[in-house]
Amino acid sequence: MANYFNTLTLRQQLSQLGKCEFMDPSEFSDGSNYLLGKKIVVIGCGSQGLNQGLNLRDSGLDVSYTLREAAITEQRQSWKNATENGFAVGTYAELIPGADLVLNLTPDKQHGAVVTEVVPLMKQNSCLSYSHGFNIVEEGMHIRSDITVIMVAPKCPGTEVREEYKRGFGVPTLIAVHEDNDPRAEGLAIAKAYAAGTGGHRAGVLMSSFIAEVKSDLMGEQTILCGMLQTGSLLCFDKMVENGVEPGYAAKLVQYGWETVGEALKHGGITNMMDRLSNPAKIRAFELAQEMKDIMRPLYLKHMDDIMTGDFSSGMMDDWANGDKKLLDWRKETGETVFESTESSDPEIPEQEYFDHGILMVAMVKAGVELAFETMTSAGIKEESAYYESLHETPLIANLIARKKLFEMNSIISDTAEYGCYLYNHACQPLLSDFMAKVDTDVIGRGLGLNDFYVDNHRLIEVNAAIRNHPVEAVGKTLRAHMRAMKKIV
Amino acid sequence: MNTIEFNRATIRFNESFSLADIEWRIAPREIWAITGANGSGKSALVATLAGKGEIMSGSIEGIPPGVGVVSLEAQAELIERERERDDSDITDEISQGTPVAQMLDEVSTNSDLLDRLIEMFRFAPLLGRGFRKLSTGETRKVLLTRALTCDPEMLVLDNPFEGLDADTVPQVREMLRQKSNEITMVLVFNRFDEIPDFVTHIVYLENGSIKYKIETRDSSAVEALSQLLHLKKTDIEIPKADLNEKIPVLDDSSPLVRIRNASIRYGQNTVFQNLDWCIWPQQHWQLTGPNGSGKTCLLNLITGDHPQSYSNDIFVFGYQRGSGESIWDIKQYIGYVSTSLLWEYRVSINLINVVISGFYDSIGLYNEASASEKRIALQWLRLLGLEGQADQPFNCLSYGEQRLLLIARAMVKHPPLLILDEPCLGLDDINRQLILALIEKICLGSESTVLYVNHHAEDKIKGIKYHLSLG
Incomplete structure (x- = not known):
């Protein structure tokens, strides 16, 4: 199979990358009626699978689950999840041939194998849905031409997809139609009805393409999301310990700092995150971020280029074929860092202190989000996609680090994200080494320790304007307005 | 010590x-x-x-x-x-x-x-x-x-x-x-x-x-x-329903709820089985049973919140469950309060919007409220003595006050079926009397049918004549 993106002409590539529009709520006035009475069969009953299925059924749709024969005969957890919730369960051979719509909600890495097994069983003129386009775009999977291929991807974990639905709301959702597989021109109607069935239409739906989703997702996860936070964790922790900050405190400041900072980001973007700092600290963070952006820009460009040419995915797939050798080695390496093995100290750190003592971390988040956003948009990806794959997801990964630190964070995220995260980290740490040699504990670990908070008015106005006028802030403001039900991450 | x-x-x-x-x-x-x-x-x-x-x-x-x-x-x-x-x-x-x-x-x-x-x-x-x-x-x-x-x-x-x-x-x-x-x-x-x-x-x-x-x-x-x-509040006036709200009219000749041969199972564990229940308009019911006998499960079969609603024979408000209706089609006929709602209502919202959310059956408010909805919600806050705090955040209230507000949320649209699962838990004597008096008034009126769960023999409601006991 060849990389699908590379088979397209430049014109087609640009048009696919540039696809991403916020859909008007009126487009969903028909709700999920298009799928009423159709047979929906879900493959996989993990958290996404189960919770999406529960929502679809509560929206009046006919949902059942198909599992591997062994999972059924051994009554594994996935079988229990489905049956205890009153769903019919059957093998691929029993359920797939009757399905009008098959939802593939298995982990990304299994897509190739699952799709190869399932498609021959699917009936003529049915529809296959993905939640991530890697298999189509990077692995170049061809699906039988009578089958419609769509993507519906809620931008939140499965538990939240369910919880928001029960509240009468939903989570932001991305939909796409694979243009090579839309023989009856009904892909969009199916995707819209599916998104409405999960409640996504109430929180905002982005119409994108398989290509824009894959390329922006890869870029976001390996740079700002997992990469920057991993590199930042290691650099900040080592710096503090080197300069005499108590290691338990340093570990705690890093482990929970991203989450605290991310929470401010989630609610009010970079502007609000920066506003949580005192005026002198804000100016310091701004300047640090500017400096880091200049240093890291070539690295972000390289990641974007490798993703676009397919070099990244072919390198990674070579490693898959080689039994994940590199991935597992790198994972082990992360587990052996001092940060990972240092126990966080007990005393609570007050919420504001995470900002006051974590000025450098705030600067890293700002630099990473803005760079990822700028790099993606300059490569032809629309601002809305770039926002979701950079700023929007940062708090989710930050929350993961708070709960699990780095080693487990890496084991939990997709293998694709993990592999890219290590590539980024290996390049970024040396890149920032001169910069890190210059900074001290006033920006990471101890705070500025000022009695006088004097700032020059003109400089402050300049800095505030630069923060607020960055394009990620404008698009973020619009998109966040659609997610009024912001709640604290549990 | x-x-x-x-x-x-x-x-x-x-x-x-x-x-x-x-x-x-x-x-x-x-x-x-x-x-x-x-x-x-x-x-x-x-x-x-x-x-x-x-x-x-x-x-x-x-x-x-x-x-x-x-x-x-x-x-x-x-x-x-x-x-x-x-x-x-x-x-x-x-x-x-x-x-x-x-x-x-x-x-x-x-x-x-x-x-x-x-x-x-x-x-x-x-x-x-x-x-x-x-x-x-x-x-x-x-x-x-x-x-x-x-x-x-x-x-x-x-x-x-x-x-x-x-x-x-x-x-x-x-x-x-x-x-x-x-x-x-x-x-x-x-x-x-x-x-x-x-x-x-x-x-x-x-x-x-x-x-x-x-x-x-x-x-x-x-x-x-x-x-x-025990100073009693007198002259309770229930705020009226919103005449602009359009809940589709129900057919009086069929029951609100009809459950046939229902069972709830988790693995080997059966909570109840062979249960039949029919609720006709204006038949007010009390539901009792020891802890764990499945009272809340049974109520959730009606509200649609229980996933096994779909594997049982349940007819509610003109819909046979699992025939293509959505849970919002069902919930529009129901006002509901329970302890689990208190745990689920974890959104940042102010008091008046909590009451208004009852018009939309949502946790949190995602719609623009109309002027008449706001007016009615304020009347409810006044009745509860909370009108001065209309803009305060809900999560700053005590649990007792939160429950009062959720009761108002359940009642605000005068639903055809009002489900009150131990509504008086956490209420002081005066508020309890207020709520019991409200429920009594609602039972005497003709808009809502009441389904009431409680453990306290003293909290009997005049007007409730039907009784189902589980376990």
Whole structure:
């Protein structure tokens, strides 16, 4: 199979990358009626699978689950999840041939194998849905031409997809139609009805393409999301310990700092995150971020280029074929860092202190989000996609680090994200080494320790304007307005 | 244990609530009962004994290290801990939660007592079940067992009998009576008639301050306090429905609800089976049954919140379940309040919007409210004495006040079916009388059919003639 993106002409590539529009709520006035009475069969009953299925059924749709024969005969957890919730369960051979719509909600890495097994069983003129386009775009999977291929991807974990639905709301959702597989021109109607069935239409739906989703997702996860936070964790922790900050405190400041900072980001973007700092600290963070952006820009460009040419995915797939050798080695390496093995100290750190003592971390988040956003948009990806794959997801990964630190964070995220995260980290740490040699504990670990908070008015106005006028802030403001039900991450 | 002393202590809990100038001495083996209206600071006062709140001035001294606590706050912390342990959002695997046995083992030091309580509470079949899968009453029993078996020097119990079935209350009271000779206790009661006779002192709180402290030996003082708490509100006027709301009209000749041969099963465990139930318009029902008999499960079959609604034969409001209707088609006919709703209502929202959300059956408000909806919601806030706080955040209210608001939310649209699952839990005497009077009025009217669950024999409602008993 060849990389699908590379088979397209430049014109087609640009048009696919540039696809991403916020859909008007009126487009969903028909709700999920298009799928009423159709047979929906879900493959996989993990958290996404189960919770999406529960929502679809509560929206009046006919949902059942198909599992591997062994999972059924051994009554594994996935079988229990489905049956205890009153769903019919059957093998691929029993359920797939009757399905009008098959939802593939298995982990990304299994897509190739699952799709190869399932498609021959699917009936003529049915529809296959993905939640991530890697298999189509990077692995170049061809699906039988009578089958419609769509993507519906809620931008939140499965538990939240369910919880928001029960509240009468939903989570932001991305939909796409694979243009090579839309023989009856009904892909969009199916995707819209599916998104409405999960409640996504109430929180905002982005119409994108398989290509824009894959390329922006890869870029976001390996740079700002997992990469920057991993590199930042290691650099900040080592710096503090080197300069005499108590290691338990340093570990705690890093482990929970991203989450605290991310929470401010989630609610009010970079502007609000920066506003949580005192005026002198804000100016310091701004300047640090500017400096880091200049240093890291070539690295972000390289990641974007490798993703676009397919070099990244072919390198990674070579490693898959080689039994994940590199991935597992790198994972082990992360587990052996001092940060990972240092126990966080007990005393609570007050919420504001995470900002006051974590000025450098705030600067890293700002630099990473803005760079990822700028790099993606300059490569032809629309601002809305770039926002979701950079700023929007940062708090989710930050929350993961708070709960699990780095080693487990890496084991939990997709293998694709993990592999890219290590590539980024290996390049970024040396890149920032001169910069890190210059900074001290006033920006990471101890705070500025000022009695006088004097700032020059003109400089402050300049800095505030630069923060607020960055394009990620404008698009973020619009998109966040659609997610009024912001709640604290549990 | 030493004497605990509050010296002119002012303790802050959040932006809108502090306890002011608390003077209080608790000597060893005294048994204190704390009373007061919803929002007066009862739960806050006992929370200080568990180290909560920020002391702004004065001091609190002598709190022993071993305190056994039962409160909604402690319950919320355990639920929150379970949420934090639940990694299903990141592992994509469904979590089963911490089993009851482990919840008990992790704190219990007195295994004899633990065995006795497991028997008394009939816990044996529940030991393997996840904490969050328990019913309201079962959850309370787990908390009580944890508090009693950790060998505390002091017990702090915020409404110890709340949510327990009628059979269990006397047993728990007896157990506390035995303990009262050995340790100090501070007990909160929303209902004056629940205060047990072994209580030695009563505190009455008002607006975050101690208004009265009396000894129970002083019977005339007790009598005076009891009268104070029973001042009745008169002339209740239920705010009208919104004439602009268009709930599709139901066919009077068919039942609101018809359940045939229903069963609920989790693995090998059957909660109930072969259950038939038919609810016709204007037939008001009371539902009773011991903790864990499946009352809430049954109600959730009607509301559509139970996933096994789809594997049972259920007809509601003209829809046969599983025939293409959505749960919002069902919920538009229902007003609903329960303890689990209190836990689910975790969104940042102000008071008036909580009431308005009843028009939309949502948790949180995602629609633009109309002028008439706002007007009606304000009338409800006035009825509850909360109109001055319309813009305050919901999560700053006490649990009792939150429940009052959720009751208003359930009633606001005058739903064809009003489901009240133990609505009076956590309410003080005056608010309880208000709510019972409201329910009675609704039963006499012709708009709503009432389905009422409760454990308290005293909380009977005139006008409810039908009765279903589970378990």
